[in-house]
Amino acid sequence: xxxxxxxxxxxxxxxxxxxxxxxxxxxxxxxxxxxxxxxxxxxxxxxxxxxxxxxxxxxxxxxxxxxxxxxxxxxxxxxxxxxxxxxxxxxxxxxxxxxxxxxxxxxxxxxxxxxxxxxxxxxxxxxxxxxxxxxxxxxxxxxxxxxxxxxxxxxxxxxxxxxxxxxxxxxxxxxxxxxxxxxxxxxxxxxxxxxxxxxxxxxxxxxxxxxxxxxxxxxxxxx
Amino acid sequence: xxxxxxxxxxxxxxxxxxxxxxxxxxxxxxxxxxxxxxxxxxxxxxxxxxxxxxxxxxxxxxxxxxxxxxxxxxxxxxxxxxxxxxxxxxxxxxxxxxxxxxxxxxxxxxxxxxxxxxxxxxxxxxxxxxxxxxxxxxxxxxxxxxxxxxxxxxxxxx
Numbered sequence: 001x002x003x004x005x006x007x008x009x010x011x012x013x014x015x016x017x018x019x020x021x022x023x024x025x026x027x028x029x030x031x032x033x034x035x036x037x038x039x040x041x042x043x044x045x046x047x048x049x050x051x052x053x054x055x056x057x058x059x060x061x062x063x064x065x066x067x068x069x070x071x072x073x074x075x076x077x078x079x080x081x082x083x084x085x086x087x088x089x090x091x092x093x094x095x096x097x098x099x100x101x102x103x104x105x106x107x108x109x110x111x112x113x114x115x116x117x118x119x120x121x122x123x124x125x126x127x128x129x130x131x132x133x134x135x136x137x138x139x140x141x142x143x144x145x146x147x148x149x150x151x152x153x154x155x156x157x158x159x160x161x162x163x164x165x166x167x168x169x170x171x172x173x174x175x176x177x178x179x180x181x182x183x184x185x186x187x188x189x190x191x192x193x194x195x196x197x198x199x200x201x202x203x204x205x206x207x208x209x210x211x212x213x214x215x216x217x218x219x220x221x222x223x
Numbered sequence: 224x225x226x227x228x229x230x231x232x233x234x235x236x237x238x239x240x241x242x243x244x245x246x247x248x249x250x251x252x253x254x255x256x257x258x259x260x261x262x263x264x265x266x267x268x269x270x271x272x273x274x275x276x277x278x279x280x281x282x283x284x285x286x287x288x289x290x291x292x293x294x295x296x297x298x299x300x301x302x303x304x305x306x307x308x309x310x311x312x313x314x315x316x317x318x319x320x321x322x323x324x325x326x327x328x329x330x331x332x333x334x335x336x337x338x339x340x341x342x343x344x345x346x347x348x349x350x351x352x353x354x355x356x357x358x359x360x361x362x363x364x365x366x367x368x369x370x371x372x373x374x375x376x377x378x379x380x381x
Contacts, residue, residue: 003228003262004362007235011227012262035377042274045281056284059261061276064375068368075261075280091287095260179377186374193227194366 004070012073014095015185018120019102020112021053021081024141024172028102029060029076031175032182036062054080057092066190074186081116090123098189099136100181101165102172103158105148110157117158135189138167139181144174229362230355235265237351242267245344249337251328252311256348258321259283264352273327282315282325303341305334316341319349 004011017025026046033044040063047056058078066072079089101120103113121131140154149157151169159165166184170177230238242254246268253268255275261283266275290300303316314326314337324345326337 003230003258003264005230005235005265007230007232014260014262032375035379036375042277045277047284056288057280059277059280061274061280062375066370066374067364070364073276075276077261077280087291088288091284094283094287095258095262175377175379179373179375179380182375183373187369190369191366193363194369 008071009069010071010073011067012075013097013186013189014075014077015098015100015182015189016093016096017076017078017100017102018089018093018116019081019141020104020109020116021083023081023102023104023109023113023116024170025078025081025102026052026054026058027172028100028139028178028181029058029078031172031178032062032076033060035175035179040064053082054078055085056080056088064186066186072190076182083115086119086123089119090126093123093127096124096129097135098185099131099134100139100185101136101158102139102141103154105140105142105154105169106145107147107149110149113158132161132163135185135192136165137181137185137188138165139170139172139177140167141170141172143169143176144171227362228355230264234351234355238265238348239267241344241347241351245326245340249326249328249340250332251326251337253327254344255279255282255325255327256318257283257323257325259287259323264322268327278313278325278327282313282323286315286317286323303338305338307334314338314341316345318345319352322349322352324348 017028019025029044033041042061045059046054049055060076062074062076064072064074077092079092101117124131124134138159140151142148155167159167168177168181170181172178238256242265245254253270255266255278256264257279258264261280263275263279286304289304293299293301300317303314306313311327311329312334314328314334316324318324324341326341328337
């Protein structure tokens, strides 16, 4: 949970990038780190294996002036995507204020995406947080690859609930929609704490999903 | 509407008093009170040489990671951790279920002294934080005070 320090006039928020292994969570943070001026960010800390796989988490602190009179500190974390590290993911999720779910758009990764999203919902539930109450956006990553599922399929599989999440098609390696995703989750979580509790302006979901559709548990990739 | 817990100027001054007294007694360099999610609650001492935000995130991770190790030997958690360097060291102790206190110190003091005083300081900090949660300060801001433009801007996309 965030806390406000009136003496230093600072507010801190924790945003966690979640998703299956090798979906591009660390690449998102690396791109943000590369583009934001050093006065407004700290170092990117990566606790990774020798093969650059996230072992514990990546961490990037950012500063911004977004609330009149306060310095707002956004602390970006990633979780390790590999299935075996679930205990670590639960630790990183502690006191989380906002989430970005990064999905890998490749057909063969669809089952992992669904599993990871379910794992996120389960881990939030362990903290007595419903995913619908958490400021959260979806990022469909790797849209530059040839073997990707179409957007409406991604929406059908990952965003087919009563409360639809804002979603972005991205290429995190080139930075496409990396900042748009970060800005969206930041605005949603800031408005969560505003007195009017307004929903920030969001683009309408681009894909219509038939009412009563059921999310498929496992889809077979087309040939 | 959701409210964010608040440390008022008076709360911060009281916390600073407790932490300053601790640093004077132990001659440590820096002490930071954090929540277990890695957020900094209060800090006191020489912060020029290090990024306190990063230390807080890593310390929270380190504390959490060793919890499982503690369970293997029948403990709920280790209530204190010590990382020894060549010249600088870090001592971390549990304040309460939600809070950890981190102390960074060098050759001017000893781990024994830091350990000794951190126990009583931790109790004072816990009592103070408990009174805060009882009083239930909360803050929420006007929607108009939130900047409506892009918070973070990618210079390449401009």
